[in-house]
Amino acid sequence: RDLLYRHSPPAALESRPRLAQLVSTVLGLQADVIGLQEVDPADFVQTWVPRLAERGYRGVFKQRTGGQLDGVALFWREARLEHECGEAVEFEALHTCAATAEEAQLLRPNANPSPSPSPDPSPSPDPSPSPAPDPNQAELLRKPQVALVVRLREARRGSGGSSEGG
Secondary structure, three states: OOOOOOOOOHHHHOHHHHHHHHHHHHHHOOOOEEEEEEEOHHHHHHHHHHHHHHOOEEEEEEEOOOOOOOEEEEEEEOOOEEEEEEEEEEHHHHHOOOOOHHHHHHHOOOOOOOOOOOOOOOOOOOOOOOOOOOOOHHHHOOOOOEEEEEEEEEOOOOOOOOOOOO
């Protein structure tokens, strides 16, 4: 730590003041949806949830796998959005489903979708082949990463949000 941040003032590296500043900065954005990574579970419960709840947010958290101590959090403004459903995704578990690099490619969020059929029914030459899948894709799924997939919908007027969430 000292080596990585040797040019930073020691006071700037103290976790409590940094967390307070981060919460203030995030709240200042006035976003309807807030996504956070590298969140300490205790900070989620003791700081993020109560501070954001004061401003009308509700949220969920998922700790990383592989013995990691942090996780991801997602908050939404209840006056604007209601939680319909959600799922935590563990990429290590997906690895068991992706036996090949090609299958791993399909699980990537930026995977290219299949080309849509051309409206012209006449035969056309074969399109250029897709780039070869990266052989390291399956390896990426072995890492202790997680994601939250949450479906939110516009809040109904006067509902005050739903009772879902954490």
